[in-house]
């Protein structure tokens with residue numbers, strides 16, 4: 001009798017090199033507040049992350065996070081110097097337009113096109129601003145609303161949006177524009193402004209007192225970015241704002257009440273009406289637009305972690321306590 005033989009399991013089919021999963025590699029042009037937040041989280045998810053900044057000190061900070069960082073000034077550096085750009089699969093553009101110049105990256109048009117079309121980029125996201133809508137007479141504006149940019153920077157921003165959307169004519173490239181409201185998060189919020197207000201220079205105070213009627217917590221920007229990777233965006237625009245476009249004075253009053261409740265002696269300086277927006281005139285300026293986030297929720301499926309500044313600020317205050325660390329007044 002011939003002993004029965006157990007058939008050997010078939011060897012696994014050879015894995016074709018072409019079908020091996022490509023390592024995900026994010027390249028961030030302008031690893032500032034949002035870029036760095038996103039990078040840290042992607043690194044924790046196992047991504048490779050590269051990015052640019054404009055100083056050697058910031059480069060060291062980015063490298064300490066685990067990024068491959070390059071000092072790069074888009075007005076004078078060469079794209080060819082950014083070797084990791086060739087390996088990137090994802091591209092986040094966070095460098096703002098410059099007055100009198102426009103989008104400094106788009107000015108490198110031919111180089112940029114050549115670099116991107118010879119590389120591996122399959123996803124591109126340009127961080128824009130709700131400022132492109134301009135004054136819409138208080139209307140609720142969605143992404144199809146006619147834009148009416150008034151300031152020079154808003155006009156440049158709108159031009160930059162069009163430039164990024166039209167840059168590469170590749171149907172396989174998923175490209176989107178995120179129009180962000182006023183960005184806040186850990187290290188940049190009304191809470192931080194109040195705590196640091198003793199030591200901020202007048203210029204810094206003015207910068208921090210920009211008026212926004214729409215806001216967004218950086219954690220929700222990160223959510224929107226991740227969600228936009230999960231669908232194929234054929235050159236689509238998304239507003240990224242929360243549900244609660246409150247006046248600035250209201251936000252600061254709430255921030256102050258949060259701090260005073262937990263750290264009664266922390267704010268010693270009386271509020272400077274010019275630096276924190278507690279100006280009665282500010283309160284009566286009607287909103288120039290209300291920005292709709294319906295597309296963000298419906299098409300990207302984003303459920304906001306912080307639908308209102310209240311939960312966003314509370315979470316920042318809680319993080320101070322959890323980390324036993326108050327904002328550094330000297331930064």
Ligand SMILES: NC(=O)c1ccc[n+]([C@@H]2O[C@H](COP(=O)([O-])OP(=O)(O)OC[C@H]3O[C@@H](n4cnc5c(N)ncnc54)[C@H](OP(=O)(O)O)[C@@H]3O)[C@@H](O)[C@H]2O)c1
Nearest residue numbers: 030031032033034053054073074094095096129180182183
């Ligand atoms: N702040 C807001 O409330 C707000 C609201 C809506 C939209 N936005 C826009 O959303 C984007 C992300 O915001 P963010 O707050 O993360 O911005 P951010 O912190 O100011 O970061 C901007 C990044 O661009 C880099 N950069 C600036 N000029 C450059 C140049 N000439 N060449 C190369 N790099 C340059 C900066 O370099 P360094 O790191 O060396 O400084 C930084 O990494 C920006 O485009 C911003 O304008 C901001």
